[in-house]
Amino acid sequence: MSTVILVTGGTGLVGKAIEYVIENEPAGSRFGKRPNEKWIFASSSEADLRDPAQTRKLYEKYQPTHVIHLAALVGGLFKNMKYKLTFLRENILINDNVLHASYEHKTQKLVSCLSTCVFPDKVEYPLTELNIHNGPPHESNFGYAHAKRMVDVQNHAYKEEFGCNFTSAIPTNVFGPHDNYDLEDSHVIPGLIHKCYLAKKNKTPFVVSGTGKPLRQFIYSRDLAKLFIWQLREYDDVEPVILSVGEDEEVSIKEVADAIVKAVGFQGSYTFDTSRADGQYRKPASNKKLLSLTGDFKFTPFEEALNESVKWFLENYNNARI
């Protein structure tokens, strides 16, 4: 029996990383392509998943036996704050259409993607899979967060009523090739890579917003890709799994900026604008459940992953999302 794996959001940061891993890991290995597998990486131009008819058509075309659902309206803090209803509604529509089409087409396995933004604002740290619904999310992104939380609720309901094998992943901050490098609306690493590149090119200072002290867990998109492949093939439970490096691998924003300066080869003036808000000092997530299930998963060292990401950006500047 052949296995058809549909990756929604297959053209984004995480989708491209899954494609890379499937093509570059040895065939037949834990994360490589298996002989009976056909992988489909769908873009929004092929099917706008906010629309049930287009979603159904995509499923009819490919008849996926397995789905990794990454497609989402994604954005930085500013966009999330400004368009709360849009983030809520569009993500609810996308998720409902994908989950229901997966049910109707008897998809054997569906792994959807949440985010650590779903966690309550006031919560005990480290974050664990058990406290997703224990209080309201931060008000800045409550639209996106509630839409994503609802996927976990739907997964349980589809399992209880219809026995569906649906589950979800909760990644921490992702970075890597094919990121969104928009200066206004990107995450911290791609935003700083782009800023540092421009500072070098224009011989202007490289100014990092905030004190540089906050700590974050960053996961390299190609490591995350392997974990999605693991979850699709080896994890059969509805409860979500946090996909992250360990709490002992938090990196400060200053360490991120230092590594970017080195990778870009920037030698000009480099400062921190301490008048800009820092955000939360740290919000560690536990990867204990993940490690207990995967065994010996090896994460790429942060600097190595960052160097690869910067190299990709420099080589692909003309085609990157900037």
Ligand code: NDP
């Ligand atoms: P990107 O912004 O890089 O990619 C988003 C993908 O979703 C693109 O392939 C895009 O297609 C697709 N998409 C968006 N809207 C629609 C639509 N209406 N119909 C069909 N496809 C659509 O996102 P990431 O790769 O960063 O994110 C992937 C998943 O990971 C998301 O669910 C996100 O919430 C989650 N996540 C991301 C984190 C991060 O740090 N980046 C952290 C935690 C979770 P196209 O480009 O063709 O328009």
